[in-house]
Amino acid sequence: MNRLRNSFLFAFTIFLTYLNAAPCKACGDGETFVQGVLKISVVEQSVAVVLDFNYLAKDNARSSLSFWIDSEMDIQSVDGHQVKSYSFDKKAEPFATLTVTFTEELGEREETTFSIAYSGKPSKGFWVEEYQWVDIDPDFMIFPVFNTLENFSYQIKAVVDDVNYKFIDIQKGIFSKEIEVTSVSPSYYINPILASDNQKNGMALFDSSAGDDNIKVFTEYADSARFVSDAALRIFDLFNSTFAKEEQVNFCSVLYRPIPYDEHKITRSFKPSVVFARSHDNIATLAHEISHFWWDRGDALTTEKWLSESFAQYSEMMFLRHDQGEEIFNEIIEKLAARTGNLPPLLGGDRFGKYGDELIYAKGPYALYQLESRIGHEEFVDFLVAVNRNRVATTGHLLEVLEKQTSAEIRKEFEKLLKS
Ligand SMILES: [Zn+2]
Structure with a gap:
């Protein structure tokens, strides 16, 4: 990988470590909105996706849009009454690029609708044999990423074809057969969509409370769950009584995941959830990630x-x-x-x-x-x-x-x- 590509990847990782998911406040109202369905096939280790875009041009004379997307995807169609054509350059740098060209230029704040359908076996995210685990991670570009770094909101419903697999809904703190993720995001998808054979993985949900604080921990390790939730309660105790005293948070769910850190280096903060991949006694890192519920400021590229x-x-x-x-x-x-x-x-x-x-x-x-x-x-x-x-x-x-x-x-x- 060249340096540009590295720094882009790095930029994504750092964005993602601190951006917080927020409810979709402005779906289709004043900003670009994307609504879609993601079908995950564990058997085929593939995905099939349909996304409906309600695109609102942020600049003048926009005649095309480009997205970065996993080069393993095959585009089935791009439809819309203002869509003239599309092309998918799998060899483009820094990432494979899908370009949609419009019949005429869009003016600033002009809206257009189109949909993109695609499918394929993602180059990353399926750890089915080793860990019975699927991770539609924002970094993997299984979803198209605007190359213009603009804000949009989205709502994605995901389903999985293997009856043994369930989603881990870290935002709601539940296991479920289907999941709907909603967020406002600068140019890419920031909620992780995680599914696993939870029974085989021994994934369980541990719930603990102290005072007003409630912590849910998803993990296969009961001892780690206790350790992590005790630490999280102490962390909230301090933060809520110091810098967060005017904006206290009393609920948090933590996914303490089974994929080893050296295979999938993801420890992240998605307010009010944390995906925690370090050894459970690394509570400093847990405190760092939880503090990002508040510290999510400043231009990530400088x-x-x-x-x-x-x-x-x-x-x-x-x-x-x-x-x-x-x-x-x-x-x-x-x-x-x-x-x-x-x-x-x-x-x-x-x-x-x-x-x-x-x-x-x-x-x-x-x-x-x-x-x-x-x-x-x-x-x-x-x-x-x-x-x-x-x-x-x-x-x-x-x-x-x-x-x-x-x-x-x-x-x-x-x-x-x-x-x-
Ligand atoms: Zn950080």
Whole structure:
């Protein structure tokens, strides 16, 4: 794979780790809406899909649309009264590309409807022999991805042809024979559609509550379920009483999945659910993913993504301090300090460059630690609450909120830190 392709894949992965599924508020109303049916054949290890698009042009003079889609798919038809033709270039870079051409250009905010039917054996997602598992993961492009990175909402109903297979509906916290996933998504599908032979896999649903909090864990390991739900309850306890106190979340479902991490590296946050693929005692990662229920901010293609990742990383550290003590926290801070020494400035850095990850996973959280040390824990927590309350999505806005919450002097100091 070339570098461009790698960075695209990487971009998808990082988008997906923090984007939260939201109910379809505007289906067909003011934005592009996609409604479809996905048929999964376990026997054939294939899918058959029909998608109906209600497309709303976001720019002027749009004469065609392009989608990235798994090159193993075969397009059966693209129908619509304004569709002139379509072509599918399986060898296109960075991904196989389906292009739909219209009979005439669409003006801005002009609507058109068309449907796409396709089928095939996806190159990834079927782990039937080894794990009795099917995963229609957003990264696998089993669904077409707009190459224009625009928002749309969707509603997909999925069915599976093997009676032993059931869907794991992590959003609702149930096993079911059919599933309907709904979301608003920038250019691709962000709800995972997961099906498995749950009986063979020994998948069970473990439910635990404490106070107002309810945690559901899907897993084959009863001990892990207890461990994960106990940890999640402690995590919610801390988050709901600190940075999330004005927007508490009291329900979460966690899929602790059977596919080993080295085969399918997916640990993700889909508010209010987490797909957790690490060893169960890696509760720091669980805290990180849960914190993304709140920290889902900033342009994912630039280091503005620090507004998600650095805050999630620091939330994870706050949890470890609370759960396991100052000593462990201080050790982490020491290591973090050593990593940040020679890094370029966080702001304006290259997200996909050599230091991209270090900037947002080390330098950013270290800057937050420095801020907390400077203004004190209570004021720091109030600042985090204000960041959530104000729906901060840019560093500029963050600095304004900080100044309002503290002082012009603190803002100046912190801004300098981010720029040095
Ligand atoms: Zn993250």
